[in-house]
Amino acid sequence: MTTADIGPDGTDGGAAPGGPDESLLSAALRRAEEEARPRTEFRVRLRASFAAGGLQPSGGPDPAAPVPEAPPPPAPGPRRRPAPVPRWIAYPAAAAALLLAALLSGALEPRAVPEPLLPAVRRPGPLEEALVAAERRIAELPALSGRRWASRVVEGRPVLLPAEIAFGSADAALHGGAHGEPGDAGEVDAGELRLLVLAMAGAESLLAQELPTAAAVRVPPLVTVVAPSRGAFEALVAPAVAPLPVGDSTVAFALRGADVLLLSPGALDPGGPPCEEMDVVHEAVHAWLRARSPRGRPLPLWVEEGLAGMVSQEGAFDTKEWCRGLLAAADQNGIDPLFPAEVMEVPDTASLAALVKARAPCDERPYTLIPVFHAHAESLVAFLLEDHPGCVHRAGFLDWLGRHLSGAPLPESPDGPAFAAARAFGFESPEALFRARDGWLGE
């Protein structure tokens, strides 16, 4: 029971009314409580007792004795000074009273030493964690190792820049420090970086909207890394696209393994052409999908390239129109190098390049038909994602994609993965899927 539980009359606050014994007990408890921990009114009474001379210097107040009342206020009339108390009586008495009051109030008891507060540890947020992890990964790449990096957050997205590049004062420009190699990140535009980052964010929100099953896979934020020079950029990209060359217009690359989006410093030159933005968005889509693919189970090339092409052309070109024209021309000239199952099963760029080179119409230009593959990929994805009433292909494709990304078992077929995928989308074979796609393109 605490003091708060005791009512003003000394009885238990909320309990049933007790008998006279309980009332006495409560009063005794209250007194004991007051004596154990003197409160303000007790100290006031103590002081009053001292002033009235009712306090014994040699001992404490008798707990059983009635507490002397404070002297009544002086009656109106001529004021009379109380008779002075000799100092040899008053001083020791006051000292004794103060000591007693201090002892009763617990002021002289050893104070509990508060436990020291643990030092606050600042938890790094997801952006900082992503930047630190990305810096560690790129340090293992020969073209980027041994460098110092500056971490930046641009429009809410993490970016690593070579440390010699600093943000300009008016945040209008990024000014480079020591540089000399052609294509170095010398004078680059922070506004351009912001533009590219916003385009990436737009593409990702489109992906999240189009592919809810893929968006459900939670991954750390994608880190964009600005290469220190065009040379370093090409050194990192060339092995990944071999045997194809790194085109001059390639300014971005989703670097597998390092799991970052690498930008050529030229992409940050003020006023770059729109195709730069498309390239950055295209690679950002690759990075978005790869980040969500289980290790050792990449998405088929046609799905990645199809989605990357479709999303990066959003608003710039009519994907359907472009695919229709290119595929019709390849068909009319009999130069389509790929069978439907090959389009759906070719695993990577190197295998695609080998297939296309083997069927090239002329040896001088071995890879000239690679765009035909891209037209197949983009039109297939666009067709499968077309959302019209009564169509089951979209649901089938999204379900298959979600299973692929979550690592769930995929439907299998003795005829191979292209047949299994086509059947998962609602077609009896890859050829049937391509025929339906051709019909949609001709609409």
Ligand SMILES: [Zn+2]
């Ligand atoms: Zn691509």
